[in-house]
Amino acid sequence: MVLDAISLAIDPDQGLAAEARLLSVRHEGEAAEAIVAAALDLYDGKIALVSSFGADSAVLLAMVADIDRSLPVIFLDTGKLFPATIAYRDTLVSALGLTGIITHSPDTDDLAAADPAGALWMTDTDACCDTRKVKPLAAALRPFAAWISGRKRYQAETRANLPLFEVASGRIKVNPLLGWDRARIEAYREARHLPPHPLVAEGYPSIGCLPCTDKVRPGEDERAGRWRGKPKTECGIHLGSPSGAVIPGI
Template sequence: MVLDALGLALDPDQGLASEARLLSARHEGEEAEVILAAALDLYDGKIALVSSFGADSAVLLAMVADIDRSLPVIFLDTGKLFPATTAYRDTLVEALGLTGVITHGPNAADLAATDPAGALWMSDTDACCEIRKVTPLAVALSPYAAWISGRKRYQAETRAKLPLFEAANGRIKVNPLLGWDRARIESYRETRRLPPHPLVAEGYPSIGCLPCTDRVKPGEDERAGRWRGKAKTECGIHLGRPSGAIIPGI
């Protein structure tokens, strides 16, 4: 933790929360590229970008490539993704020269025990997300002290008050694009000539797993197509685990 350098004897959770607040205040109003560069410098060797290679992912990936093409980029292959998403991942990796992309998937033993037919999403979307996204990400992030997220405040009501830096599950989470809107994202993508995700043109502004992602109608929230007809709005990776939670498959 950064605050360790100050010699403060704090409870680890409280110390991490204080660290996040301090960093948010320090970098408030800075450009995304500056925030990103500062985070990579601060947590050098102990930070990774988590990318879905979804509709907006090219922007943050391009910024990372400008700084360090070998930065670890964690990609969760749930086994339920659109084929277009894995193809888009390969396109961006080649276009940006990324060399640190690491693909993580669900534990085979966990799938055999919990979702042997691959149809858990039909009866329990939370359990499906837990085994295919939340748990694999927890495993993938275990070597790191911080990670970078591409969430933005405008995307949904649940994200409207995001801070630049968060304390979550024993590490720092960085949100350098939180103040960006759709117009700015598209302007950046077009200026950099970054290829779009092919499903965006088909009406998918937010792209998750194939069974749980629907097209979005004009005027709807961008994430309205995720888990259509359910109260669920997040897969769970940004909701946090209870302290001391056991991670299956480890």
């Protein structure tokens, strides 16, 4: 860790916040590949990549594969994903030789209590995301001190001020692609001959669960198809629980 163990023990939250600020300053302006490499070195054995295997996911997965194909890659199978996303995951895993895939699904007891009919998304999207994404990610991240996210500033107002390194409920979160835009992502993918997610060509530039993902019309924000017609813009894994409380362990 960047800060000494004594300062972290005295005030872990402030210590992590200072660590995130220092790392953000230290790595400002560096290439995404260098940031990924630095994070993997700094948190060796205690860091994972969280990937949706969505429209942009191939970029970070390729960067990680260049360094360590066995790095833990957490994939949340919500039970509501497009079949094309599952197939795309398998395609990328094979193409990049990734061996550290960790698939987490919703807890069966949680589903039985909150969504026994599998239709919670129709009445309460926040509760559905909490059960199918937020809580499973919390469980998956328990062994790790840091994780890598693929969020980018251009994607939404809620992401416009992302730092390179931030604190997320007691962990360091790394955002190496925060300054990338769609053109840069596509240029990298094409240069590396990485297969695209098949749904992108069908009008889905941002892909989540099938019931809550719509096609995006020309001129719309890339995430306009997520939770169409609702004020909701994030599933919750980057915001904590729907109520705003901190999820223990996430």
